[in-house]
Amino acid sequence: MARSTRESILTAxxxxxxxxxxxxVAMKDLAAAxxxxxxxxxxxxxxxxxxxxxxxxxxxxxxxxMLIPTLVDPHDDLGEAVEALFAxxxxxxxxxxxxxxxxxxxxxxxxxxxxxxLRQATAEIFDGWLDGxxxxxxxxxxxxxxxRDVTVALVGALEGAFILARTLRSRExxxxxxxxxxxxxxxxxxxxxxxxxx
Amino acid sequence: MARSTRESILTAxxxxxxxxxxxxVAMKDLAAAxxxxxxxxxxxxxxxxxxxxxxxxxxxxxxxxMLIPTLVDPHDDLGEAVEALFAxxxxxxxxxxxxxxxxxxxxxxxxxxxxxxLRQATAEIFDGWLDGxxxxxxxxxxxxxxxRDVTVALVGALEGAFILARTLRSRExxxxxxxxxxxxxxxxxxxxxxxxxx
DNA sequence: GTCTATATCACGATAGAC
DNA sequence: GTCTATCGTGATATAGAC
Numbered sequence: 001m002a003r004s005t006r007e008s009i010l011t012a013x014x015x016x017x018x019x020x021x022x023x024x025v026a027m028k029d030l031a032a033a034x035x036x037x038x039x040x041x042x043x044x045x046x047x048x049x050x051x052x053x054x055x056x057x058x059x060x061x062x063x064x065x066m067l068i069p070t071l072v073d074p075h076d077d078l079g080e081a082v083e084a085l086f087a088x089x090x091x092x093x094x095x096x097x098x099x100x101x102x103x104x105x106x107x108x109x110x111x112x113x114x115x116x117x118l119r120q121a122t123a124e125i126f127d128g129w130l131d132g133x134x135x136x137x138x139x140x141x142x143x144x145x146x147x148r149d150v151t152v153a154l155v156g157a158l159e160g161a162f163i164l165a166r167t168l169r170s171r172e173x174x175x176x177x178x179x180x181x182x183x184x185x186x187x188x189x190x191x192x193x194x195x196x197x198x
Numbered sequence: 199m200a201r202s203t204r205e206s207i208l209t210a211x212x213x214x215x216x217x218x219x220x221x222x223v224a225m226k227d228l229a230a231a232x233x234x235x236x237x238x239x240x241x242x243x244x245x246x247x248x249x250x251x252x253x254x255x256x257x258x259x260x261x262x263x264m265l266i267p268t269l270v271d272p273h274d275d276l277g278e279a280v281e282a283l284f285a286x287x288x289x290x291x292x293x294x295x296x297x298x299x300x301x302x303x304x305x306x307x308x309x310x311x312x313x314x315x316l317r318q319a320t321a322e323i324f325d326g327w328l329d330g331x332x333x334x335x336x337x338x339x340x341x342x343x344x345x346r347d348v349t350v351a352l353v354g355a356l357e358g359a360f361i362l363a364r365t366l367r368s369r370e371x372x373x374x375x376x377x378x379x380x381x382x383x384x385x386x387x388x389x390x391x392x393x394x395x396x
Numbered sequence: 397g398t399c400t401a402t403a404t405c406a407c408g409a410t411a412g413a414c
Numbered sequence: 415g416t417c418t419a420t421c422g423t424g425a426t427a428t429a430g431a432c
Binding site for chain 3: 005036038043
């Protein structure tokens with residue numbers, strides 16, 4: 001598990017942005033958290049802070065995009081899957097002391113109007129989640145239009161419930177989201193298990 | 199409509215945080231946007247940037263909390279109301295060039311782990327929305343438990359869809375959220391119109 | 397490719413004249 | 415209550431030795 005300096009910088013960036021967003025993370029913090037001196041940050045990322053943030057978000061986004069397929073995969077009924085998904089997210093959040101699971105949404109909200117390079121990056125990540133989720137649910141037998149709607153609704157509801165849950169330090173928003181969304185999908189059968197995209 | 203210096207500072211703060219979050223808004227920016235010199239900011243808000251942000255968020259949160267009751271009020275069927283709510287939000291967002299409607303969620307995501315005074319403020323605002331929405335739907339005849347669940351689900355879905363819509367610059371996430379949530383509430387009658395809380 | 401030292405500038409906050 | 419000047423700090427980024 002010998003990680004390169006580059007990787008440790010990106011890992012540190014994702015970890016710090018997960019908690020503080022973009023503007024509140026300083027290059028000095030990235031140097032301290034990664035163990036690399038400031039000079040190395042600019043050696044590996046000549047584009048500076050924006051480039052580091054962009055690559056860290058892309059990495060984190062790819063990992064996070066497998067969350068829905070991974071958690072849905074064991075289930076054969078879409079309603080059950082949805083309820084389990086939100087219950088699992090609620091438990092994870094509570095277990096981590098209501099820290100954010102993923103830096104993408106936090107950063108996206110902060111920079112959508114100001115740092116266009118990052119807005120484009122977060123948009124591509126979201127698009128990847130939506131396309132990947134739609135492809136996954138299509139493979140499990142849903143009609144393409146429903147597969148996409150389910151994915152968009154799940155990602156949106158998850159992100160919104162994450163913000164509420166984190167701020168209120170309560171599992172309620174996540175549990176309610178699952179409870180409200182699941183009935184509409186109860187009885188919708190999921191077909192043969194597909195390989196989780198990666 | 200002669201606004202006090204204090205009010206113009208708070209208005210400027212809400213407007214800037216709506217676009218940039220908390221950390222990326224500088225006192226200098228608040229001075230420029232409000233027309234008040236730096237010294238006046240600290241005269242009116244001895245607590246500095248945190249105090250300004252807190253009061254601006256409380257003000258904006260109170261206004262924003264009336265959104266759901268106001269948009270739901272003309273409807274007699276909960277399903278119709280939900281679909282209209284998201285459609286209206288989608289149109290508003292598109293009309294404003296996909297700017298954020300409200301600073302609360304953006305700031306909440308950014309400071310939940312770092313500035314506890316603001317985390318508490320945003321939590322109180324969210325709680326106010328949830329309590330106010332639950333009270334509103336209860337007055338319109340829903341059982342209290344359902345009234346609260348509906349509110350939690352709507353606020354969560356709205357916030358999540360806002361982030362996606364703003365980043366993707368698309369109405370799709372808001373329209374899909376409405377389309378997915380509405381069927382579960384179709385046929386749920388809303389009783390006599392209640393006064394919108396304020 | 398690593399690391400130190402530093403340039404340049406913007407930050408939040410304060411002091412104090414008016 | 416308004417406004418200017420400025421303090422001390424920490425920001426991003428660079429230069430250049432090793």
